[in-house]
Amino acid sequence: MGPSADSRGATVTTYRAVHRILGFISALAAAVALIAASAAAQPPPAGPAPVPALDLDRYLGTWNQLAAVPQPFNLECARDTRAEYTPDxxxxxxxxxxxxxxxGGSNEIRGTAKVTDPFSRAQLHVGFPGVPGQDSIDGPPNYIVTALAPDYSWAVVTDPSRLSGFVLARGVALDAAAWRQVRTAIEAAGQSPCIYLTSPATGGIADIAPLCLR
Structure with missing residues (x-):
């Protein structure tokens, strides 16, 4: 007696999930290799600078993650990664x-961001209750808005150590000109676009690849 249609469907679904994960790992390995080459060729400048002034009221709302430096907490995210900021x-x-x-499930977490730089208001400390090392809303900045489109349509975010990085946008896609501006902004912050991997979004980018190869 052969396998049922349900079991065959489950097998296909599992195969596709594994295939996507392997693709992610392959892209991550390529990014790591490019990071090493970039670091050897050009040491980063000192200190990612925040944008001169951030209008928090305009910055609030929903942002789509279009690219990011891989972190342990986002490895399980396959697509449609979003952040929503509201006043508390x-x-x-x-x-x-x-x-x-x-x-195909949903992963979510809630936290609080507190402004640590009253001058630019573009440096914040973000805390997530229950997450070791991140469970307090008080502390040094770990979220720096280093670049921002004039119309607040996209933003580049990193931290003082440059170990994290996010390309955020109001929509699920950016045009070629905006992507060029984003890559330039990442380099200006002392990072390489090669360490950023694209984040799949419904209606936007469908694959995972180092941003410098786009």
């Missing part, structure tokens, strides 16, 4: 991050 009663910013996982 304490005068801080409520953070709601969510994405679709490789199995």
């Amino acid at each position: 009663p304490q005068g801080n910013i409520a953070v709601y991050n969510r994405c679709t996982t490789w199995s």
Whole structure:
């Protein structure tokens, strides 16, 4: 007696998920190789600078992640990674991050962002309750808006160590000119676009690849 249609369907679904994960690992390996080459060729300048002034009211709302430096917490995100920022009663910013996982489920986390730089307001500390090392809303900046489109349609975010990085956009896609500006902004912050991997989004980028190869 052969396998049922349900079991065959489950096998196909599992195969596709594994194939996507392997593709991600392959892209990550390529990014690591490019990081090493870039680091050897050009040491980063000192200190990622925030944008001169951030209008928090305009910055609030929903952002789509279009590319990011891989981190342990986002490895299970397959597509449609989003961040939603809203004001909270304490005068801080409520953070709601969510994405679709490789199995088709949903992954989400909530936290709080607090401005640490009263001059530019573009440096914040983001805390997530229950996450070791990130469970406090008080601390040094770990979220720096280093570049921002004049119309607030996209932003580049990193941290003082440059170990993280996010390309955020209001829509799910950017045109070629905007992507050139994003890559230039990443380099200006002392990072290489090669360490950023594209983030699949429904209606936008469909694959995972180092941003410098786009």
